[in-house]
Amino acid sequence: MPFPVERLSRLRAHPVLRAMVRETRVTGDDLIYPLFAVPGSGVRREIGSMPGQYNLSLDHLAQEARRAADAGVRAVIVFGVPERKDGAASGAFDARGIVQQAIGVIKRAAPELAVFADTCLCEYTDHGHCLVFGKDNRYDPAATLETLARTAVSQAAAGADVVAPSGMVDGMVAAIRAGLDAAGFSHVPIMSYAVKYASGFYGPFRDAVGSAPAFGDRAGHQMDPPNAREALREAQLDAAEGADILMVKPGLPYLDILARLRERFSHPLAAYQVSGEYAMIKAAARHGWIDEDRVVLETLTALKRAGADLILTYFALDLLERKRIAA
Ligand code: PBG
Numbered sequence: 001m002p003f004p005v006e007r008l009s010r011l012r013a014h015p016v017l018r019a020m021v022r023e024t025r026v027t028g029d030d031l032i033y034p035l036f037a038v039p040g041s042g043v044r045r046e047i048g049s050m051p052g053q054y055n056l057s058l059d060h061l062a063q064e065a066r067r068a069a070d071a072g073v074r075a076v077i078v079f080g081v082p083e084r085k086d087g088a089a090s091g092a093f094d095a096r097g098i099v100q101q102a103i104g105v106i107k108r109a110a111p112e113l114a115v116f117a118d119t120c121l122c123e124y125t126d127h128g129h130c131l132v133f134g135k136d137n138r139y140d141p142a143a144t145l146e147t148l149a150r151t152a153v154s155q156a157a158a159g160a161d162v163v164a165p166s167g168m169v170d171g172m173v174a175a176i177r178a179g180l181d182a183a184g185f186s187h188v189p190i191m192s193y194a195v196k197y198a199s200g201f202y203g204p205f206r207d208a209v210g211s212a213p214a215f216g217d218r219a220g221h222q223m224d225p226p227n228a229r230e231a232l233r234e235a236q237l238d239a240a241e242g243a244d245i246l247m248v249k250p251g252l253p254y255l256d257i258l259a260r261l262r263e264r265f266s267h268p269l270a271a272y273q274v275s276g277e278y279a280m281i282k283a284a285a286r287h288g289w290i291d292e293d294r295v296v297l298e299t300l301t302a303l304k305r306a307g308a309d310l311i312l313t314y315f316a317l318d319l320l321e322r323k324r325i326a327a
Pocket residue numbers: 118120122130166167201202203204205206218273274275276
């Protein structure tokens with residue numbers, strides 16, 4: 001039998017040819033590195049369920065930002081653990097709050113970094129929800145949207161280059177856009193966590209910032225994992241409200257969603273490889289059951305191939321520092 005005329009393996013044998021016909025590449029330009037700021041000084045505490053990731057006080061945060069920029073990291077996203085939590089989430093919009101200070105510290109240590117700020121209330125509320133509740137302990141939409149807008153404005157005032165509302169609160173993008181514009185920050189883009197599923201993969205993150213809900217869960221406002229068409233409606237609403245970048249979260253379990261958004265939207269798309277995805281890879285690699293570098297690159301490539309322009313990943317610094325990807 002002769003070989004078939006079309007024989008795709010011809011372009012796979014030589015490493016140069018393989019590289020030349022490669023359709024997807026992950027580089028430092030694609031990645032956003034998450035950082036966790038905590039109060040105090042001298043704190044560099046490893047997060048138990050996220051080996052290699054740390055809660056950092058501002059002094060260590062400055063060092064980490066410098067180190068990241070030197071390694072070729074282009075962008076970071078900042079989360080904060082406040083000194084005190086309360087019902088009004090007042091730590092979220094405090095001009096001297098942990099994230100506002102962290103933004104300033106990062107900007108001074110590494111001015112070339114693009115600084116994203118996660119805009120949500122769950123790290124700042126005593127009940128751990130992304131919402132503000134009224135006197136009768138019922139969700140107060142107006143107070144929630146007003147608090148989110150104030151939070152975004154305080155982050156922009158502190159120097160954030162992008163604000164990233166992550167609470168899946170209806171109307172959050174419009175409220176934040178209006179708040180930013182009214183405060184003179186019409187140039188600050190919004191990256192919306194537009195399609196965020198109620199996922200078990202956020203467990204380690206809630207450890208890191210102590211934001212597990214004290215009662216109930218987030219299934220009332222985050223998306224139901226079985227739903228895909230609804231994701232397109234969520235993305236459509238946030239796009240109409242003025243989101244500049246649309247995010248899908250988590251990453252790997254939702255590649256189909258990412259691919260469907262890619263077909264429908266010309267916006268830049270982001271994918272969040274979340275804490276649980278990170279923890280799974282780390283745990284299996286520690287046992288010697290998978291090759292960490294290989295699997296990390298394969299997952300990030302999959303996210304790009306499915307349609308992501310930007311990827312939020314805890315692996316960003318390590319990959320760049322060890323030159324596993326091009327800066
Ligand atoms: C806050 C927020 C969460 C994450 C990012 N922003 C947690 C949540 O919704 O419970 C998760 C990130 C991760 O797991 O890495 N709304």
